[in-house]
Amino acid sequence: xxxxxxxxxxxxxxxxxxxxxxxxxxxxxxxxxxxxxxxxxxxxxxxxxxxxxxxxxxxxxxxxxxxxxxxxxxxxxxxxxxxxxxxxxxxxxxxxxxxxxxxxxxxxxxxxxxxxxxxxxxxxxxxxxxxxxxxxxxxxxxxxxxxxxxxxxxxxxxxxxxxxxxxxxxxxxxxxxxxxxxxxxxxxxxxxxxxxxxxxxxxxxxxxxxxxxxxxxxxxxxxxxxxxxxxxxxxxxxxxxxxxxxxxxxxxxxxxxxxxxxxxxxxxxxxxxxxxxxxxxxxxxxxxxxxxxxxxxxxxxxxxxxxxxxxxxxxxxxxxxxxxxxxxxxxxxxxxxxxxxxxxxxxxxxxxxxxxxxxxxxxxxxxxxxxxxxxxxxxxxxxxxxxxxxxxxxxxxxxxxxxxxxxxxxxxxxxxxxxxxxxxxxxxxxxxxxxxxxxxxxxxxxxxxxxxxxxxxxxxxxxxxxxxxxxxxxxxxxxxxxxxxxxxxxxxxxxxxxxxxxxxxxxxxxxxxxxxxxxxxxxxxxxxxxxxxxxxxxxxxxxxxxxxxxxxxxxxxxxxxxxxxxxxxxxxxxxxxxxxxxxxxxxxxxxxxxxxxxxxxxxxxxxxxxxxxxxxxxxxxxxxxxxxxxxxxxxxxxxxxxxxxxxxxxxxxxxxxxxxxxxxxxxxxxxxxxxxxxxxxxxxxxxxxxxxxxxxxxxxxxxxxxxxxxxxx
Numbered sequence: 001x002x003x004x005x006x007x008x009x010x011x012x013x014x015x016x017x018x019x020x021x022x023x024x025x026x027x028x029x030x031x032x033x034x035x036x037x038x039x040x041x042x043x044x045x046x047x048x049x050x051x052x053x054x055x056x057x058x059x060x061x062x063x064x065x066x067x068x069x070x071x072x073x074x075x076x077x078x079x080x081x082x083x084x085x086x087x088x089x090x091x092x093x094x095x096x097x098x099x100x101x102x103x104x105x106x107x108x109x110x111x112x113x114x115x116x117x118x119x120x121x122x123x124x125x126x127x128x129x130x131x132x133x134x135x136x137x138x139x140x141x142x143x144x145x146x147x148x149x150x151x152x153x154x155x156x157x158x159x160x161x162x163x164x165x166x167x168x169x170x171x172x173x174x175x176x177x178x179x180x181x182x183x184x185x186x187x188x189x190x191x192x193x194x195x196x197x198x199x200x201x202x203x204x205x206x207x208x209x210x211x212x213x214x215x216x217x218x219x220x221x222x223x224x225x226x227x228x229x230x231x232x233x234x235x236x237x238x239x240x241x242x243x244x245x246x247x248x249x250x251x252x253x254x255x256x257x258x259x260x261x262x263x264x265x266x267x268x269x270x271x272x273x274x275x276x277x278x279x280x281x282x283x284x285x286x287x288x289x290x291x292x293x294x295x296x297x298x299x300x301x302x303x304x305x306x307x308x309x310x311x312x313x314x315x316x317x318x319x320x321x322x323x324x325x326x327x328x329x330x331x332x333x334x335x336x337x338x339x340x341x342x343x344x345x346x347x348x349x350x351x352x353x354x355x356x357x358x359x360x361x362x363x364x365x366x367x368x369x370x371x372x373x374x375x376x377x378x379x380x381x382x383x384x385x386x387x388x389x390x391x392x393x394x395x396x397x398x399x400x401x402x403x404x405x406x407x408x409x410x411x412x413x414x415x416x417x418x419x420x421x422x423x424x425x426x427x428x429x430x431x432x433x434x435x436x437x438x439x440x441x442x443x444x445x446x447x448x449x450x451x452x453x454x455x456x457x458x459x460x461x462x463x464x465x466x467x468x469x470x471x472x473x474x475x476x477x478x479x480x481x482x483x484x485x486x487x488x489x490x491x492x493x494x495x496x497x498x499x500x501x502x503x504x505x506x507x508x509x510x511x512x513x514x515x516x517x518x519x520x521x522x523x524x525x526x527x528x529x530x531x532x533x534x535x536x537x538x539x540x541x542x543x544x545x546x547x548x549x550x551x552x553x554x555x556x557x558x559x560x561x562x563x564x565x566x567x568x569x570x571x572x573x574x575x576x577x578x579x580x581x582x583x584x585x586x587x588x589x590x591x592x593x594x595x596x597x598x599x600x601x602x603x604x605x606x607x608x609x610x611x612x613x614x615x616x617x618x619x620x621x622x623x624x625x626x627x628x629x630x631x632x633x634x635x636x637x638x639x640x641x642x643x644x645x646x647x648x649x650x651x652x653x654x655x656x657x658x659x660x661x662x663x664x665x666x667x668x669x670x671x672x673x674x675x676x677x678x679x680x681x682x683x684x685x686x687x688x689x690x691x692x693x694x695x696x697x698x699x700x701x702x703x704x705x706x707x708x709x710x711x712x713x
Contacts, residue, residue, distance in 0.1 A: 013079065016075055019071075023078075046067065047065060048063070048078075052243070110187065111601060113391060113460060116143075120179040204381010220239065221241065231299070236299065238295075243291055246287055251280075251282045253294065256445050257277075257290060258486075260290055263282060290510050297620065326544075350680065356672075360689070366661070369661040369665065372386065373661065376703075378394065379506065381646070386649070393617055402597040402599045406602065407562055409559055410604050410621075411565060413530060413531055413533055414604075416448060417531050418526055419527050420526070420527035420532065421527070423524035434452070435461050435463070437486070440477060441477065451528050475490055476491075484519050490633050499520065499521070501515065501522050511527040537568070539642060540570070541570075551575060554585050555563065559576075559578035588611070609627045609631045619633070620632035621639045622639055634647060
């Protein structure tokens with residue numbers, strides 16, 4: 001690849017951080033063959049460590065290594081590489097076309113009522129000679145769906161519903177020779193139904209492909225040879241070999257080797273663990289360094305990762321459409337309205353007054369305004385960089401009283417960072433200590449080494465050449481730097497090497513440390529941690545004090561680190577749940593829900609996906625794992641927790657608007673109903689009151705969105 005290609009500006013990058021880049025490639029949706037070919041090409045490239053392709057979201061995530069190049073050049077190279085794959089054939093119909101057909105179907109129901117309304121208006125207010133038979137035929141076709149639903153409700157379901165009330169009102173208006181009024185009412189009802197449908201979740205929950213989660217391939221020993229096979233073809237008891245940078249494809253026990261294993265994808269544990277003979281390891285965990293020989297015990301859909309996905313698929317699935325409040329209200333008002341209309345018709349003999357009463361059903365305004373409020377809220381949250389998948393989610397967000405946060409990658413940044421450098425009295429400077437440590441650990445893939453390298457780069461520390469070096473997995477390394485023997489590692493490692501730490505291993509602040517020695521003498525320590533996100537403290541304070549939320553921490557990390565985070569955020573220790581596997585997380589969320597709480601769960605990893613599915617409202621990030629993002633009801637597209645506060649505020653504002661709309665609809669209709677029942681009310685005036693209150697409520701629903709547009713101009 002030429003230098004020119006490397007420097008081409010890629011236009012399809014969604015997100016990029018050092019070592020990781022996400023591309024949007026719409027060809028992925030169109031062709032499975034394209035996706036397979038792209039995976040094969042990227043997997044074989046020397047810069048690529050891992051690849052995750054998600055065809056549903058048309059995205060590919062690449063974990064890369066620079067091989068001495070700048071990150072920018074590698075990203076440009078990978079962007080160009082993704083464009084070299086040609087689409088062989090389109091195997092599947094584009095989801096966009098399906099979505100387009102779905103939208104056309106929604107609006108199709110409005111066509112006939114609109115035509116009937118236009119014909120009626122032209123007959124009433126112009127001299128255009130529209131045939132009466134044509135107008136009546138159009139109205140009949142428009143009324144037909146209402147009549148069919150009313151018939152089904154009466155003769156099949158054996159109950160009265162809003163369609164029965166609508167059909168009676170429309171019939172009485174028509175029998176009086178009125179065509180425009182019933183046509184307008186049907187048109188307005190259809191508009192309300194379309195708006196309600198648009199607040200529904202557009203897609204079903206998509207679970208990640210199992211083999212994208214645990215790795216598609218495995219290296220196995222067979223007949224004295226090492227073969228690369230599909231991960232679900234491994235036989236129980238076979239020896240699987242895993243090399244640095246690869247995901248473990250099976251659950252099993254280590255029989256040989258020693259390696260650093262990153263299990264954050266499965267448990268959320270921020271610190272890698274050392275795996276050696278006798279250690280249990282699980283599919284989806286990542287080998288940071290070293291090499292392992294694993295006796296396969298669970299394969300494919302029997303692995304712990306697969307079990308998590310199965311739990312996700314079996315999670316309770318709710319109707320994601322915004323609740324049809326109008327139907328509930330109508331059920332209670334239908335019989336009284338019918339009785340009142342019958343009494344008025346009997347005593348006055350005036351069908352117009354009875355039709356007016358049936359028209360004033362309180363329901364149309366609610367049918368229009370409530371889904372409009374949800375639609376406005378969904379648009380409002382989108383403008384704040386938050387995707388909310390349904391109107392029902394907005395409703396639930398307004399009710400939540402308990403929020404459960406994953407720790408690693410959610411409350412914290414998810415990456416280790418140096419937070420302090422300590423030196424012994426009379427020894428070398430902090431800058432020199434950092435230089436020796438960073439020079440010794442240069443180009444190592446261990447998270448602590450990467451944290452030291454990143455910190456040294458920020459401090460503009462010059463990295464010295466490294467001579468002979470020896471890395472001991474789980475302990476540390478010895479390296480020759482500038483003619484000096486430098487040791488960097490754990491307290492145990494330095495003690496093995498005969499270095500006296502002078503009691504420095506006692507860390508009252510609870511921070512993790514790596515120790516540095518030079519020429520046999522202890523020189524100091526580098527403190528590191530998984531720091532909180534910059535916005536986390538503000539978020540928790542606001543949730544606790546402004547919204548009176550009960551906050552829980554739910555993590556697979558060890559208890560000590562979870563407690564340290566809870567103390568920083570003033571979260572009661574009784575609300576900290578540590579060392580939890582996915583099924584445990586799901587159980588805790590279920591228990592909170594069963595205790596009567598409305599629970600929101602915020603997480604970003606595969607290990608959080610089951611708990612996310614069982615929460616009343618699930619929240620994740622755009623750069624979270626594919627399965628967590630697709631499970632979530634709320635996705636923070638800017639990866640900023642403060643936007644979650646905006647979403648809660650919008651949800652509560654929407655609840656307030658719905659209450660206001662109820663007053664706007666019920667108030668005028670009650671007054672009009674009183675007039676229609678006593679002194680009489682023209683059906684046309686009843687329709688104006690009825691429809692006018694619906695329009696007022698609808699406009700009130702859209703006010704926050706209009707206000708936001710004005711504020712951002």
